[in-house]
Structures are given as structure tokens and as C-alpha cells.
Amino acid sequence: MTDLGLLGPENTFHDLARKRFLPHLSFAYFQNFETIFKALKDGQIKQALVALRNSHSGQVGNNLETIRQRGLQLIEEFELPVNLCLGSLKPNTIKSIRKVFSHPMAIKETTHFFSKYSHIKFIASSSTAGAIDELKNSRDSQAAVISSKEALESKGLLIIAEGIQDEKHNTTTFGLIRA
Ligand SMILES: O=C(O)C(=O)C[C@]1(C(=O)O)C=C[C@@H](O)C=C1
Incomplete structure (x- = not known):
């Protein structure tokens, strides 16, 4: 059985947390939180890593509530x-x-930064790293993504700006959970 389930693809912030804190575990990527919770319930994975809260934007989805309720x-x-x-x-x-793809939490964490650029339209993606695939599929030369530097560099994107989060010391707390 795989040790750990987490939000993929490679170089999401979940993946960066896995590499930093749990590098010894075998792992599988999932596309959203619901499929991670289901895999845990079905016994496909022993544990899961899920974002709980962000220092600037608060709770991540309903994850804390789901952990408690289940x-x-x-x-x-x-x-x-x-x-x-x-x-x-x-x-x-x-x-x-003209257009920015990213995970809704990353869009929220950069609200102030983008407030001067009201012409930009935001498109919600399954994750910050998944947004890169959506950008590629869109073939839009005037579109961008909010993502980790690791994800941008590994996929060969050009970096327009770094450290665009509204809170300089922006952090996200991840929970290691088990059924
Ligand atoms: O999209 C990602 O890269 C994630 O790991 C998800 C997520 C989140 O769930 O809040 C993790 C940390 C960042 O604050 C933004 C997005």
C-alpha cells in the first residue's frame, strides 16, 4: 500500500511539503482533496497530506471540517x-x-498584488502546478500562472515576478492524517 496521498502534480506546495518533511515515504498524487479522502477511506493509501490553513487567507476549503466530520x-x-x-x-x-490560472488559495493570497491590474481575469485550477498544464492547453500567449518557482522552472516557464504573495512570510500549514 502507498504510504502517502497528496495533491499533485509534481511541485505543488503539497509536494514541496512532502519533499521537505516526509521524503522517506512512498507517495501517489491526486487531483483534488475529495479523491484523497476517498483513497484514505478505501485503504488505497495509509496516510494523506492535506493543506489546513494559510497564514494570510485562512482555512483551505473544508479540509479541517471534513477531517472532523469523518x-x-x-x-x-x-x-x-x-x-x-x-x-x-x-x-x-x-x-x-490578460489571464491568470491558479489554485483558488494562491489567487486569494495575491489579491492585493493584482489589485492594480483590474484587466486580469482569474481562472481557478486544481493546483498551482496543475495550472501550468492548463496554461499550456490554452495556447494563450498573454496568459500566466501563479505557481512555485520549482514548478515554473521544471516546466521551462519564464518567470515574470517572484514573491508576489501579499504577506511576505506567507505560510501554509499541512496536516498528516490517517483513517
Ligand atoms: O496548488 C498547490 O500547489 C497546493 O499545494 C494547494 C495549496 C492549498 O491548498 O492551499 C497549498 C498551498 C498554497 O497556499 C496554495 C495552494
Whole structure:
């Protein structure tokens, strides 16, 4: 049985937390929190790593509530610095960007940064790293993603801006849970 389930693909912030705090565990990526909770219930994974709260934007979805309601055990918590970057496939500046793909929490964590750029439209993605695949599929040269520097670099994107989170010391707390 796989040790750990977490939100993928590679280089989501869940994955960066896994690499930093739980590098010894075997793991499987999932597309959303609901499929992670289901895999835990069905015994496909021994444990799961799920985001609980962000220092700037508060609770992540209903994860804390789901853990409580389903009687899951919260074994340990890990706090990860979340440094958000803006990247695109083609050369762009913040002013030439028309559309931004990212996870809703990352969009929330950069609200103030983008408040000066009211022309930008936001599209919710399954994760910050998954947003890169959505950007590629869109073939939109004036679109960008909010993602980790690791994800942008590994997928060969151009970095437009770094550290765009509203709170300088932005952190997300992840919970290690078990059924
Ligand atoms: O999209 C990701 O990379 C995630 O790991 C998800 C997530 C979240 O669930 O809040 C994790 C940390 C960041 O604060 C933004 C998004």
C-alpha cells in the first residue's frame, strides 16, 4: 500500500511539503482533496497530506471540517513557507498579461498584488502546478500562472515576478492524517 496521498502534480506546495518533511515515504498524487479522502477511506493509501490553513487567507476549503466530520486522525502538522511566482510561456510583463490560472488559495493570497491590474481575469485550477498544464492547453500567449518557482522552472516557464504573495512570510500549514 502507498504510504502517502497528496495533491499533485509534481511541485505543488503539497509536494514541496512532502519533499521537505516526509521524503522517506512512498507517495501517489491526486487531483483534488475529495479523491484523497476517498483513497484514505478505501485503504488505497495509509496516510494523506492535506493543506489546513494559510497564514494570510485562512482555512483551505473544508479540509479541517471534513477531517472532523469523518473522524480522521490528525497526526502531525507541518508549516511550509509559500513563495508565489508569476510565470508565462512567452515573454510578458505584468501589464501584458490578460489571464491568470491558479489554485483558488494562491489567487486569494495575491489579491492585493493584482489589485492594480483590474484587466486580469482569474481562472481557478486544481493546483498551482496543475495550472501550468492548463496554461499550456490554452495556447494563450498573454496568459500566466501563479505557481512555485520549482514548478515554473521544471516546466521551462519564464518567470515574470517572484514573491508576489501579499504577506511576505506567507505560510501554509499541512496536516498528516490517517483513517
Ligand atoms: O496548488 C498547490 O500547489 C497546493 O499545494 C494547494 C495549496 C492549498 O491548498 O492551499 C497549498 C498551498 C498554497 O497556499 C496554495 C495552494
